Amino acid sequence: MTDTRTEILHKNYEAIHRNGFQGVRADKVVAEMGITKGALYHYFPNKFDLGYAILDELLAPHYLKIWESFERAEKNFGVVLLGVLESYRDFAKTDEEIKLGCPLTNLTQEMPPLDEGFRKRLHRITHQMQLQVETGLKNAQLAGEFKLDFNPTQTAFFYLSAIEGGFSVAKAMQSRAAFEMVIAQLKQFSEGLKV
Amino acid sequence: MTDTRTEILHKNYEAIHRNGFQGVRADKVVAEMGITKGALYHYFPNKFDLGYAILDELLAPHYLKIWESFERAEKNFGVVLLGVLESYRDFAKTDEEIKLGCPLTNLTQEMPPLDEGFRKRLHRITHQMQLQVETGLKNAQLAGEFKLDFNPTQTAFFYLSAIEGGFSVAKAMQSRAAFEMVIAQLKQFSEGLKV
DNA sequence: ATCTTGACATACCAATTAGTATGTATACCT
């Protein structure tokens, strides 16, 4: 049995993923957990700080781990890149997950105009991911494994956009097939980067 | 001076774009408009039906118009396609617009898990756009202007994903430059489709 | 001239919601 604070984080993360941050009702989440608001407000001063903790302790580590292997690879960049894309496929393996979309994208649409704390954190996570991809692409170029005729910065943005957009379109279409088409297309695109 | 109903639609559209559907406060919107809730509930039975009207009467026509020219083109598909992408660039010309993101993407993240009416409408709009792109690509292939070695369905999903994702990443980064990189990359990608 | 209908305004309500004030039990320290 995990500790209460961690459980509060996870359950509220799920509620946010399902209803959006504005749609989360603290009362309902604690009721479902079988605890009370006393516990919630014991660990978190308010709803926004709870949201920040979810970003800092759950989402940021999760997303930054995804591209880590590509960024730190020393050879076989092509293989590692395809592996990362494959892991995105696995990430949304159930229909349920496709219908809920990407947690990071969801929050990115909802929160930045409403709250500075969310805005800064979502900016940082996205920026760091972009740097990870960019670094990986540059290393692959330096290693002579990828062509030099593309701009790694631009291409990094393109990867992230296509993937996030893939989640979004798949969510709109309620179709995992749509997401997989985008991943397949990105794999093909990736082949074109190789020397 | 436009009629009240139309004005209610537009003002609430802006409020949704800024705060999300769940974040819209009917009281505030009508107060800013200088009208009262009497007018609002005279024209719309409830908040959700107001949202549906915004989708049906404002968003759907707007988005379906974008790819219309590509779908209906009879020659110079490459030029028309680049024109569409260019129009997306123009669509988000101010920093303000970039920071608010794409209205369709925003709603696609927020509403489908919460409401069936939104889900159906967002599905239909996205599906129709995808068909438009797909049809345009097929026609370009039939006309002998685009290569035959790509799958139009898959590529259509890829276009929509990259564009929607571009809005999303640009919103996260609060940077129009990010969006323009994605558009630039898509233009380059489009060149590769030509025979 | 009166009657109806459409287009709103005013006043009000019931439910919800984030947050607080207070109580209490247990573990730990001295």
Next chain:
DNA sequence: AGGTATACATACTAATTGGTATGTCAAGAT
């Protein structure tokens, strides 16, 4: 043993919010 900090539970509140019931006024129909 007695004090203290931690980890919650209980009960309550103030504000908000979507929605309603009712009133009013002007324009067109009869």
